[in-house]
Amino acid sequence: MTSLEEAHRNVPFECRGCWHVWEEHYTVRTIEDDHGNAGVIWLRGGLPVTPPAAGTVCPHCGCQQVTTFPDGYLARHPELITPSEPVVPDATPLLSPVPKPLY
Numbered sequence: 371m372t373s374l375e376e377a378h379r380n381v382p383f384e385c386r387g388c389w390h391v392w393e394e395h396y397t398v399r400t401i402e403d404d405h406g407n408a409g410v411i412w413l414r415g416g417l418p419v420t421p422p423a424a425g426t427v428c429p430h431c432g433c434q435q436v437t438t439f440p441d442g443y444l445a446r447h448p449e450l451i452t453p454s455e456p457v458v459p460d461a462t463p464l465l466s467p468v469p470k471p472l473y
């Protein structure tokens with residue numbers, strides 16, 4: 371038996387460079403096999419990504435000094451989100467200055 375669980379998480383981020391606050395939606399897939407070996411895969415838009423806070427880049431200024439909040443933090447602090455145009459996720463590719471990891 372292999373168990374597979376999926377959870378959806380909105381992870382809030384804050385940039386230490388420009389104090390931009392935003393959220394990223396992730397699917398967290400937890401897989402456990404017969405032997406109790408558990409693996410966690412973070413997905414965004416159906417593609418595996420690095421877990422949040424590891425290599426996250428501010429979409430506003432490109433700064434890599436980014437912190438995360440606990441889940442649901444922004445729901446309790448809506449004033450942190452600056453009202454702006456509606457977010458259209460993945461409408462344009464993010465241009466990341468971080469080199470992709472070589473496999």
Ligand SMILES: [Zn+2]
Pocket residue numbers: 385386387388389390428429430431432433
């Ligand atoms: Zn920034």
